[in-house]
Amino acid sequence: MKIVVTVKLVPDPNAEKRIDPATKRLVRTGVETVLNPYDEYALEAALQLKERIGGDTTVTVFAMAPESLKETLRKALAMGADDAVLLSDAGLEGSDVWGTSYAMAHALKKVGFDLLIVGGLSDDGSTGATPGALAEYLQTPLVTNARKADVADGKLQIERETDTGYQIVKAPLPTVMTTALTFGEPRYASLKGIMGAKKKTIAAMALADLGLDQSVGAAGAKTELLSFAPPPVRGKGNVVEAADGATGAKAIFDFLKEKKLV
Amino acid sequence: MNFDLTDEQRAIQSLARDFAQHEVKPRAEHMDREEAFPYDLVSKMAELGFMGLPFPEKYGGAGADTVSYALTVMEIARADASTAITMAAHVSLGATPFYLFGTEEQKQKYLVPLAQGKMLWGFGLTEPNAGSDAGNCSTKAVKQNGNWVINGTKAFITNSGTDLTGGTTITAVTGTRPDGRPEISNIIVPQAAPGFTRSKKYKKMGWRASDTRELSFVDATVPEDSLLGPQGEGYKQFLTILDGGRISVAALSVGLAMGAYDEALQYAKDRVAFGKPISKFQAIQFKLVDMLCEIEHAKLMILKAAWEKDHGRDYVQTASLAKLYAAEVSRRVVNEAVQIHGGYGFMDEYPVSRMYRDQKINEIGEGTNEVQRLVIARLMGL
Numbered sequence: 001m002k003i004v005v006t007v008k009l010v011p012d013p014n015a016e017k018r019i020d021p022a023t024k025r026l027v028r029t030g031v032e033t034v035l036n037p038y039d040e041y042a043l044e045a046a047l048q049l050k051e052r053i054g055g056d057t058t059v060t061v062f063a064m065a066p067e068s069l070k071e072t073l074r075k076a077l078a079m080g081a082d083d084a085v086l087l088s089d090a091g092l093e094g095s096d097v098w099g100t101s102y103a104m105a106h107a108l109k110k111v112g113f114d115l116l117i118v119g120g121l122s123d124d125g126s127t128g129a130t131p132g133a134l135a136e137y138l139q140t141p142l143v144t145n146a147r148k149a150d151v152a153d154g155k156l157q158i159e160r161e162t163d164t165g166y167q168i169v170k171a172p173l174p175t176v177m178t179t180a181l182t183f184g185e186p187r188y189a190s191l192k193g194i195m196g197a198k199k200k201t202i203a204a205m206a207l208a209d210l211g212l213d214q215s216v217g218a219a220g221a222k223t224e225l226l227s228f229a230p231p232p233v234r235g236k237g238n239v240v241e242a243a244d245g246a247t248g249a250k251a252i253f254d255f256l257k258e259k260k261l262v
Numbered sequence: 263m264n265f266d267l268t269d270e271q272r273a274i275q276s277l278a279r280d281f282a283q284h285e286v287k288p289r290a291e292h293m294d295r296e297e298a299f300p301y302d303l304v305s306k307m308a309e310l311g312f313m314g315l316p317f318p319e320k321y322g323g324a325g326a327d328t329v330s331y332a333l334t335v336m337e338i339a340r341a342d343a344s345t346a347i348t349m350a351a352h353v354s355l356g357a358t359p360f361y362l363f364g365t366e367e368q369k370q371k372y373l374v375p376l377a378q379g380k381m382l383w384g385f386g387l388t389e390p391n392a393g394s395d396a397g398n399c400s401t402k403a404v405k406q407n408g409n410w411v412i413n414g415t416k417a418f419i420t421n422s423g424t425d426l427t428g429g430t431t432i433t434a435v436t437g438t439r440p441d442g443r444p445e446i447s448n449i450i451v452p453q454a455a456p457g458f459t460r461s462k463k464y465k466k467m468g469w470r471a472s473d474t475r476e477l478s479f480v481d482a483t484v485p486e487d488s489l490l491g492p493q494g495e496g497y498k499q500f501l502t503i504l505d506g507g508r509i510s511v512a513a514l515s516v517g518l519a520m521g522a523y524d525e526a527l528q529y530a531k532d533r534v535a536f537g538k539p540i541s542k543f544q545a546i547q548f549k550l551v552d553m554l555c556e557i558e559h560a561k562l563m564i565l566k567a568a569w570e571k572d573h574g575r576d577y578v579q580t581a582s583l584a585k586l587y588a589a590e591v592s593r594r595v596v597n598e599a600v601q602i603h604g605g606y607g608f609m610d611e612y613p614v615s616r617m618y619r620d621q622k623i624n625e626i627g628e629g630t631n632e633v634q635r636l637v638i639a640r641l642m643g644l
Contacts, residue, residue, distance in 0.1 A: 074273060075276075190277075191274060
């Protein structure tokens, strides 16, 4: 069975970020690029499935990113993926969700998969739209927010996390699945994995390999970012000053009650 | 010149940082308070490959270089000195002697499980009356009926009494050299050897979660083939082991300084006095700048020594300079980190107070600052 995991390379979530007002894009210079944290859960799911299914199951990671970020993919290989495919092309720059999904879907068709696992969200763009768009273009079912997954008799069965509990959902392969953060903490890349990762292949793909009939990148974008604004500055908190603990506790309790929090 | 780490070195550094910040740091305070040896962290470090980091894969290691090893020790020490010394002593003092001087059979028997982190091992050089004067060894081993019979005491031996410890390699006088000086050999002593006992853990000022004990040998008996390396080579061998160990201890020192700096920087940004964060005051800024400057300086020296070792150059002097300097940097940085914290820095619940206690040993262990200066002076030909 062939499992493919899409990973996005995003600016380090812990770094301070800035948007360039002229291009309306995130400034990437001086910020380290890492695997999208949500995608690490997707990869963890793939590796767990591989361990469970065994046999000739393989895990391939797929990324659409500038060639210069290629080495960032090694972490996914060090965690245990077997190989990687990197779709890079100057013509992809500035793609919106539509262009990204359209190009990715065509590339993923070429890569081929039985199960495509996608992180639920990207840490930078946060549209959450790519998994759905991919399933649409790939003409497969989409099962989302999996906290557990298993494959039997050519079918994927997941526990789908919801606000009130979970559902058990079955879908035929090939299919697209997204992972919930409850699937399990992504594993560390071991030293053995790191040392082994340099021998694994990262295959290159470009737009010319896809034969797209519509233009992607900034030119083909169907949506436009009009403006952006930083989140509003948080107001000052209330400091409760009280003569003694009991009075203070009462004041805090009254405040919480007024906000209907207790 | 090229100051870039390789992709592999960067990946290992980032793995060590993730692991140390997420798994080790949150536990450091509790482990220190309870003097709790971190068995689970050792097992996790073994799984990740840290316990055999620099040894070839065929001996159960990860086959990484000395630069990667130094970076890893720094990151773990940044989170917790006790965990770092447990790992660093295991690699540099416990396992390395087998790698450097063991027969193929000894490597298979001891180095493989040590590199896999399934077993820990001590290195017994220091005695109650022989620290820097390690050549003045009073532990004696005499050959009797195909066995070595050992009598003596070893002091301050790291990893010598944990549930995972397989034994300790000790130095002992095995005869007299032609020039009349004592002949020293390294002997492998498993925990189960009759006559070999360990004291309770020492009560220590710092490194409290690490396992340090006194070893006692009363007619302790091991088979004749328990020598590590040729008879009479013990003195030369432990000097070689200590040379490499200096990179390790230097990394431990600067890692602690990095951890203290992290705490001080964060505290200076959070703590408000006279209406603004104290990081806005020049007096605090200058302290933080000086701390960072010294840390960077020490790191460069350590990485240079590690690079020299990886490239087969003579690294002994650089490693000694790095060990001496990093130990003193750790003292100054930790001291200033406490100072920036003011009264809170004196409180047990602030990590810098633990770091202050953990620091002192950096200037004593594996060669005091004074002995380090002597070693360097000799290397300078003075």
